[in-house]
Amino acid sequence: MVETSFQIIFRIFTFFFSEKKCRQMENSVSERTLDELHSLQKKKSAPTTPIKGAAGAFAATITEEERHKQQLQSISASLASLTRETGPKVVKGDPTKKAETPRVSHVTHHTPTFGISDSALKFTHFLYNLSPAELYEQAIKYEKGSFIASSGALATLSGAKTGRSPRDKRVVKDETTEDELWWGKGSPNIEMDEHTFLVNRERAVDYLCSLEKVYVNDQFLNWDPEHRVKVRIVSARAYHSLFMHNMCIRPTPDELENFGTPDFTIYNAGQFPCNRYTHYMTSSTSIDMNLARKEMVILGTQYAGEMKKGLFSLMHYLMPKRQILSLHSGCNMGKDGDVALFFGLSGTGKTTLSTDHNRYLIGDDEHCWSENGVSNIEGGCYAKCIDLSREKEPDIWNAIKFGTVVENVVFDEHTREIDYSDKSVTENTRAAYPIEYIPNAKIPCVGPHPKNVILLACDAFGVLPPVSKLSLPQTMYHFISGYTALVAGTEDGIKEPTATFSACFGAAFIMLHPTKYAAMLAEKMEKHGAAGWLVNTGWSGGRYGLGSRIKLAYTRKIIDAIHSGVLLEANYTKTEVFGLEIPTEIEGVPSEILDPVNTWADKKAYENTLLKLGGLFKKNFEVFLNYKIGADKQLTEEILAAGPNF
Ligand SMILES: Nc1ncnc2c1ncn2[C@@H]1O[C@H](COP(=O)(O)OP(=O)(O)OP(=O)(O)O)[C@@H](O)[C@H]1O
Numbered sequence: 134m135v136e137t138s139f140q141i142i143f144r145i146f147t148f149f150f151s152e153k154k155c156r157q158m159e160n161s162v163s164e165r166t167l168d169e170l171h172s173l174q175k176k177k178s179a180p181t182t183p184i185k186g187a188a189g190a191f192a193a194t195i196t197e198e199e200r201h202k203q204q205l206q207s208i209s210a211s212l213a214s215l216t217r218e219t220g221p222k223v224v225k226g227d228p229t230k231k232a233e234t235p236r237v238s239h240v241t242h243h244t245p246t247f248g249i250s251d252s253a254l255k256f257t258h259f260l261y262n263l264s265p266a267e268l269y270e271q272a273i274k275y276e277k278g279s280f281i282a283s284s285g286a287l288a289t290l291s292g293a294k295t296g297r298s299p300r301d302k303r304v305v306k307d308e309t310t311e312d313e314l315w316w317g318k319g320s321p322n323i324e325m326d327e328h329t330f331l332v333n334r335e336r337a338v339d340y341l342c343s344l345e346k347v348y349v350n351d352q353f354l355n356w357d358p359e360h361r362v363k364v365r366i367v368s369a370r371a372y373h374s375l376f377m378h379n380m381c382i383r384p385t386p387d388e389l390e391n392f393g394t395p396d397f398t399i400y401n402a403g404q405f406p407c408n409r410y411t412h413y414m415t416s417s418t419s420i421d422m423n424l425a426r427k428e429m430v431i432l433g434t435q436y437a438g439e440m441k442k443g444l445f446s447l448m449h450y451l452m453p454k455r456q457i458l459s460l461h462s463g464c465n466m467g468k469d470g471d472v473a474l475f476f477g478l479s480g481t482g483k484t485t486l487s488t489d490h491n492r493y494l495i496g497d498d499e500h501c502w503s504e505n506g507v508s509n510i511e512g513g514c515y516a517k518c519i520d521l522s523r524e525k526e527p528d529i530w531n532a533i534k535f536g537t538v539v540e541n542v543v544f545d546e547h548t549r550e551i552d553y554s555d556k557s558v559t560e561n562t563r564a565a566y567p568i569e570y571i572p573n574a575k576i577p578c579v580g581p582h583p584k585n586v587i588l589l590a591c592d593a594f595g596v597l598p599p600v601s602k603l604s605l606p607q608t609m610y611h612f613i614s615g616y617t618a619l620v621a622g623t624e625d626g627i628k629e630p631t632a633t634f635s636a637c638f639g640a641a642f643i644m645l646h647p648t649k650y651a652a653m654l655a656e657k658m659e660k661h662g663a664a665g666w667l668v669n670t671g672w673s674g675g676r677y678g679l680g681s682r683i684k685l686a687y688t689r690k691i692i693d694a695i696h697s698g699v700l701l702e703a704n705y706t707k708t709e710v711f712g713l714e715i716p717t718e719i720e721g722v723p724s725e726i727l728d729p730v731n732t733w734a735d736k737k738a739y740e741n742t743l744l745k746l747g748g749l750f751k752k753n754f755e756v757f758l759n760y761k762i763g764a765d766k767q768l769t770e771e772i773l774a775a776g777p778n779f
Pocket residue numbers: 477478479480481482483484485486497498515516517519670671682683684685686688
């Protein structure tokens with residue numbers, strides 16, 4: 134059959150026409166406005182709170198509606214003024230995105246106790262458990278000093294405070310806490326009364342409610358499901374919300390649905406100062422803890438570590454009540470399930486040494502030791518990043534990527550490459566990242582009972598041996614002492630090292646008397662046969678200015694020998710003054726450095742420095758001489774005898 138010329142022309146025509154039409158369909162959008170187009174970009178994510186057991190669409194709508202109402206009620210209750218209307222009108226979502234926030238509260242409480250104020254006329258918008266991407270956008274848009282670093286991390290500034298303010302911490306002293314907590318000399322708990330707490334709480338809540346929007350994080354503490362604590366953090370900055378997103382345990386959508394009422398709430402109004410006319414206030418910063426109300430208020434500091442360590446203080450109160458020991462320690466586990474704890478004050482190596490490519494990371498800073506074994510309290514790590522190098526600490530380096538918050542670092546204004554050696558803002562530069570950013574993190578972050586308890590000290594006097602095996606009383610003596618001696622100044626030239634003693638290697642966070650935690654540690658170590666070690670990550674070959682910091686590579690070899698069990702079998706000699714058992718040999722470590730006396734050219738200077746440090750230990754321990762540790766008077770005496778002797 135032969136086609137007529139007409140048929141051919143028709144076929145070509147229809148071919149072209151349809152082709153063109155098709156192409157047109159492919160290359161254009163049906164939306165008429167940019168807003169409509171943008172609305173296509175965002176696919177509705179699976180409901181963050183799926184409806185369980187809902188049979189039909191109708192039932193589902195009602196349940197979701199009800200759940201949403203409950204959530205609004207809960208947030209409104211959290212933000213309630215205690216002296217005026219009971220709860221603000223709250224709306225979920227960003228106030229600038231009107232079209233996306235039709236969910237207006239139906240639950241405003243109109244039962245004024247002391248009359249309505251103007252503040253009750255406005256809505257408080259809240260941004261609930263936003264994702265890191267959403268928080269990036271908020272931070273970059275609204276918070277000065279927030280930038281994306283070349284690695285993808287969010288670089289932020291914490292403002293005037295670049296570290297914690299322990300002198301501004303207050304704890305409400307009431308009938309219960311008066312007897313339960315450690316008060317007085319040496320204690321981190323500086324008292325305030327309930328009324329003053331409420332004054333500060335009202336100040337923080339009023340500030341937060343006066344803002345366009347607040348961030349709300351509902352999250353968990355403690356990977357042990359039996360002893361999980363639900364926390365709510367209300368804050369004014371996306372930086373704070375992302376920091377806590379990384380540092381606390383992130384709930385699954387299911388867990389969030391069933392979150393219910395939080396066990397503890399933080400009101401972080403850090404940009405807003407406290408009122409110095411308020412009783413007990415000695416600066417414009419106040420971090421206030423009320424255990425009865427299960428609340429914490431932050432005024433006048435934006436340093437995010439206050440939230441992290443405030444919650445740690447809470448755990449130091451709650452956990453011992455349940456016979457669980459809370460610990461300022463890092464924790465990791467070998468392939469065979471051997472767990473090690475790393476205690477030590479700031480900068481001694483908890484994060485560095487627990488992040489070990491050959492072992493599973495359980496956590497870098499806060500743990501619980503219960504009848505079930507160990508569990509991390511947190512969902513993230515908070516690493517120092519001053520002088521961070523890819524070569525020496527590759528896992529931490531690689532964790533600084535999208536989602537990670539880097540605080541107070543300096544970067545190239547064009548390339549946004551971070552210069553980790555730059556201390557212009559502070560020496561305490563930090564990175565907060567979710568624990569799963571470390572490739573060999575153990576999720577869930579729990580493990581069996583520890584086999585090794587490693588006490589880290591950075592001894593700038595250079596007289597403590599690189600490693601010593603400790604008896605149980607010695608472990609307790611050094612745990613209660615909590616010694617380190619970092620060098621304060623960063624300028625060149627010889628600086629006098631200053632000894633720091635911080636009970637339980639975390640006196641700033643404990644709530645009960647140190648001997649309570651020590652007794653629990655002794656009991657657990659004995660019961661589970663854990664070995665104690667003292668590792669000096671500080672100076673060797675002389676004090677600061679003469680010797681140098683022991684090579685990280687050597688410390689890692691020492692730690693390897695502890696983990697493998699080899700060091701337990703080594704030959705030991707005993708040192709003068711401190712009576713420490715030191716090994717004569719460790720694979721990969723020069724034997725002559727194992728006894729510090731060998732590394733000092735001036736033996737007399739060594740002797741004097743050793744005695745000086747011994748004296749400082751003795752003096753520090755005086756405050757504990759009248760306390761009993763545990764049920765056993767014998768243990769107390771053994772501990773007292775386990776200190777320096779001269
Ligand atoms: N021999 C060594 N052992 C351990 N750390 C060392 C050694 N030499 C140098 N360092 C450096 O010391 C620092 C140890 O800091 P790290 O972050 O581990 O402290 P931390 O105990 O976790 O403190 P914080 O509780 O404040 O987080 C790191 O910067 C590390 O690179």
